[in-house]
Amino acid sequence: MAISTLEKPKRGKEPINWRYTFRQMRKQWSAYLFLSPWFIIFAIFTLFSVGFSFYLSFREWNILEPAKPFVGLDNYIRLFQDAQFYQSLRNTLLFTGFGVPLGMASALLVALLLNTKVHGQSLFRTLYYIPVITPLVVSAVIWKWMYQGDYGLINYYLLKLGLIHEKLLWLADPNLAMPALIVMGVWMGTGGTMVMYLAGLQAIPEELYDAAKVDGANGFQRMMYVTIPLLAPTTFYVLITSIIFSFQSFAHIYIMTNGGPLGRTTVIGYYMYQTGFRHFEMGYASAIAYILFAIIFVLTMLQMKFVKGDVQY
């Protein structure tokens, strides 16, 4: 009888030592118990929904009738030839590619400022959180006013400052609509991201700041060499969640520009919703969803490889 050993097998090309693995599983049984609430909810809701929608992506379903005829890979093939899909994907990538970094930077800036001892810290934090809770219809009214061509506030100041010479049509110009929406998106999301950073900043031990001060580092250097690196776990979280949300969001876009002008702000989230719920093509919508999942998954895996998500002292 071999002596069972509790040594962890070497990493690498060695085959899995099953005996060791099972022994570990028994020893760490409570870990699985701790995960069970998630697993139960997942098994009941997510698992079925994922399976069902994946199954649907190979069929056609108009929702109103139970018939779901099998169409094989037709939905996916159609997707690869769909110009509208490519346009919405392009729009979404633009929106995400600019919106996420801008959003993260502005949230980090605000969080850093509001983590220092300023008077009215609580008040300021609350004020910066307010866009997150302002109803979208209300935000839309004010932002539409700001972006208006003839009377809008932004044009007014830009003209006054001489930065532009004739009024810009922010929401009606095919080239300006997306940037306008990106800015509004950043405004809407900063508060929520700020909270993430505020929380993450608290995990950085005070001692490290003190040590840096003693070493003669000034405020900026402390930020670059202590704060930012130690925020890595939070930044990792923010990056992944921002990208996932950005890929799916469409509510504020829809209400501000309705996907126009000329489809330049139609994003993939809206395209999916429209295909499923308005055009009664749930099978096709499911296929779009899975392609989108694949894209996000690949992006996330790339991030995990290149962005350090762990902290080391």
Place this chain on the structure above:
Amino acid sequence: MAVTTQEKKYASAHPDEKAGFSKKIMNLSGQGLVYIILIVGAVLFTAPWVWMISASFQPRGDMFNWPPTWWPEHFTLKNYQNFLDAAGIARWFLNSAIIAFSVVGLQVFFNSLAAYTFAKRNFPGRDAIFIFMLGTLMIPGVVFLIPNYIILQHIPLFGGNNILGQGGHGWLDSLIGLILPSAVSVWGIFFFRQYMKSIPDEMIDAARIDGASEFRIYWQIALPLSGPALAFNAISTFTWNWNDFFWPFLVISNPQLRTVQLGLALYVVKNRTAWDQVMAGSVLATLPVLLIFLIFQKYFIRGISLTGMK
């Protein structure tokens, strides 16, 4: 070298003082700049909300003056009176509160528990399960709406269903149906995990050596040190839940179970929106979330330290 060791010592111990007056000015104007940025930013960020409050005190005829009026010309309380007079308002707030508090309470516990295992425990399949969990976040939510609705409808032994989940309406049209599926959130687990990673391993190992059970380590070490993460989970889950419209809208039909967002949406009729009630109602609807934020943001204070752990 004319500088004596004593001078050197003095220099390193009190760098600011030695620098003198000009540095003080730099400091002051630096601070002033910070305040200016914060105030300008705050104005930009709160403008729509401020307008909403102002509009809620204006009669409908004034609300859409162009350019928008920031100070009510004809101040009126009628909007609030009309809104509060409508039947069932208190019930809406109660329902929203029940759902939001339940979800936050459950999530804070379940999320942190699961996160602890990912952050500080070592068990077979840990990383694979975590990546799998993250993967489930990446599937666009719109494809889940109809399947989840059907599942809720067929939960066995609830809402008139038999053991096979047929015949009744399961968890549809019930508050439980809105609470339990949200009892755990992968976003929350993810955030807690990231936060808990900053807890020094030595602390955990020391406790293990001392013979503490994993649950005790979680409950007495990891969780108390995760105050800010807890606050974050509470704030963001409460906000999201309180403002959630579409899913509760699909699930609930019974007017007794309406949430605040469902109630407000009834005033938004295409081309015939009752703006006066929407404004007044929206102002009232945002207050609870602000309150929760104010309360919990106090917990954004440093908790983890490298020294003095016991």
Place this chain on the structure above:
Amino acid sequence: MRKERSLVWAVMALLAVASMLIASCAPQATATQAPAATQAPATEAPAATEASATEAPAATEAPAATEAPAGAMDPAQFSPDIKVPDEQITLTFASWVHTGEADDAWEVMAKEFHDLYPNITIEFQDIPSEEMHDKLLTQIAANNAPDAAYIDSGTLGEFGLRGALVKLDDFISKSNVIKTDDYLPAFISAATVEDIYYGLPIDGETTGLFYRTDRFQEAGLDPNKPPTTWEEFQADAEKLTDVANKKYGYAVFATDYESSYYFLPWLWQAGGLVLNPDDPNDVIVDNEAGKKAADFYVNLKKYSPADLLNSNSYDGRTAFANGDVAMYMAGAWFAGTLLSEFPDATGKWAAAPLPQDQKCATTVASDDLVVFSGSKHPEAAYKWIEFVSAPDHMRELNLGTPDNPSTLLPPRQSLLNDPKTYENREVLKGFADAMKCAFIEPAVQPKYYVVDEALYQNLNKAFYGEFPDGGTAMEAAAKQAEENLKKP
């Protein structure tokens, strides 16, 4: 610090548990909405006789909804051949117009209905109008749809084509109060799919022309003579536009759904059609009439603020309310919006029928009452929608409340000729005439959204200058639509 934290914990745990307990004790969906008020005794003599649909309402009318006495209507007036079940049943009815307040006409109607058929109770599901479509879709998918609903005719067309609604022809033939020829042709047509009735139109509106009488006067035009032909319209728009001074004659919207919706009246007026009546897959919007209409329509851009291109007829309302835009094409709902949101503008605008070319034509926007295929009591559900569609009831439902008069009109000839329909809503008289011009395309195309998409996408391109004129856009639209219709 520790103590404070554990206190917060304890409180939250307590709250969570308490909330869950309360939640599980919360009333379930079986609670009915039946009014708890005592029923008026059935022996009360009726104050009105229920006129049959073909007669103009008699002078002994029932007073306003809040005073209608309950009881003592005779089921035989309605549809004696349609049997109701003997046991107690509850019918679920989804709508966005029910408010549940005491003066709500729907509540009163539900009460009266219950008096007439004591074993049927109506349970209202109140769904916001924007989400009605999605909610119904989800419910149908789960076989959980209500028995009946109030939906717009567009949704009726989509649902009817796909078997989600009950065919009403048989019921209508047995009904004493539903006479299909009393309904305006375009409106009842909008409630049919391939000549089968799927719904009963309950209210409707059409698109008309709103114009600023003050701007007309300023420009030297007669405020009592709005344009009645295309030539007059263009001439007036020309006089009313002064871009340098931010004054415009008209408003044009180049967004999805809007640009095609507001193109249709011009198209039909020119004698054009979107689809070939004999072949729904043949898109004929690029024929001579279609191109003429499109050229005219796209050309209107020069009278419109460039800003509004990416807006819609609701958001653009402020431009008209401020007087920046002098003429505005919108449905009767716009009158309601102007009166309630911009009372300062009252007296400075008026409404008129759209100008004509070869003929008069305008769009139909109507709401219909339908019965869902999954209903367990289709006969009882039909009886409810039939009851509500009786002429007097229909008129009541279209009045709104004194504070909030409705801008909808009942689509019955008899009611449109009755002055009582316009109580408190004089401005709608002009729209009643317009309603007679309402037009609906004869061809039925299940994938109409494909055609609509081709129309608005290409019209939008023309507005943004990517086509030299509307005619070219129509050629591209027809081509795109026909290609997409061929795909599975």
